[in-house]
Amino acid sequence: MQYWNPTYECMTREEMQRVQTERLINTVKKIYHNVPFFRDKMQKKGIEPCDIKSLEDLKNLPFTYKQDLRDTYPYGLFSAPLSDIVRLHASSGTTGKQIVVGYTRRDIDTWAEVMARTLANAGATKESFVQVAYGYGLFTGGLGAHYGAERIGASVIPISGGNTKRQLQIMKDFGTTILACTPSYALYLAEELAEAGIKKEDLKLKAGVFGAEPWSSNMRKEIEERLGIIAIDIYGLSEIIGPGVATECHCQNGLHVQEDHFIPEIINPDTEEVLPPGTKGELVFTTITKEGMPLIRYRTRDISSLNYDKCECGRTLVRMSKVSGRSDDMLIIRGVNVFPSQIESVLLEMGETAPHYLLIVDRIENLDTLEVWVEMTQGMFSDEVKKIEDLERKIKKEIENTLGINAKVKLVEPKTIERSEGKAKRVIDKRKI
């Protein structure tokens, strides 16, 4: 059994609770003093750091929302002085503002630790060749996987995303044994093997760690079949640390949360009441070792449930079920977070009142596509083809600027988009996840 850190991964529940309590108390003390935003929130609830004495008190602390990160952009939630921040990352933001996260040297170390555990779950050792095909840059995927693999002592191939032919050539020539990328890209690579004249038997691949987007068990089976590997599901979010928050083990039956660093809770998204283990609800995380930007009870909007039973692999780390949906209407398209209401604001900015639009999301040849239908109005219409085409292009450009992904824009006749009594159906997601 490959444990990277058996002390923490196989700790008894009592011991883990002791560790978590101590770390939680320290974290709350620090951010109360260092982050005015949190201090205000706590004071509004009438809570002081000395009120936090055990894990039972966690539920008395206020929640943190994505909007809070937007409101304090860029560094308002940092707890460490900026001179101690050695790394900045940003996630695809909504309404134009990115979510900025900051790491101290110790945070980078923590991140490498949790990613090392993740890769070790997939069987990585210092003999491994890890091909990191997650994007390198402000996105946390590439560098997260990189540092984790390096921590293990594996040979890291920092190839980043894209250039599929080269990816496959290197996979074969360098003898890649572990692949790290999004599941849809893994499937795409698998399908391009034949084109590249490479058989799966020519490769030395053993396993892959895939995350950053939802994927079905069917997709997993296909990836495992086509590449001849075990495909491990991993979970993370930049606000918490990046990839490395939770990972499946070879049992592929739930994702072990690195709870000595991140305490999970499940809440009812409407009442914010904490729900018992086994019940589905919204995942909330509290970071208890981060120094740069620690977060208390951050609402992820991801729907999952918690299982505290000991896993067959021997790890006692609590398991979260595969994320089954969102508690808001957010979509993930090509790894980018998209809110349908953003399209509405783009159209409103362009002078269209009560615009009628529809998002059609599909997956064609393993890549997500987005088509935006906008109903033509008298105000938009012109007798000249050129003017209408210019309008289409303008809408497309605005969507790209706001959302960060490109979409096909189709102008449709009035009344072709279904009207509804209640909340308008703005999205048709044809992807079968």
Added chain:
Amino acid sequence: MLVNQISVFLENKSGRLAEVTKILGANDIDISALSIADTTDFGILRLIVNKPEKAEGILKENGFTVSCTNVIAIAVEDKPGGLSAALDILEGSSIGIEYMYAFVGKTTNEALVILRVEDPQRAIKELSNSNIKVLSSEMVYKL
């Protein structure tokens, strides 16, 4: 001298064009000339009808996006060089043509051309001065 042309937005779906002609037919509106500008996703149907305001109203009621554009109608000799003479005049006066479409009228020896130009008033003046027959709107609607 300015003629009211109806423009209708049509998605590239089957049956849309037939729908428009059906509605016009059912409301006793006669089409004299038409042209379609098409792109990959949509088309603009341009119509010269005998009752343009009525046509606009009826089509809007039926959910179509319609607009009215001012165009000019000229008659040229129905023989080689007929059209070229008229276009030369416009070029000579630096008047740009956005689009045009032609159809045969009921008079022999005459071909009728609908033009959308960038400066219709000046175009009418230049063409009339060069003895090109510019049709009045009444004449066009009666075609």
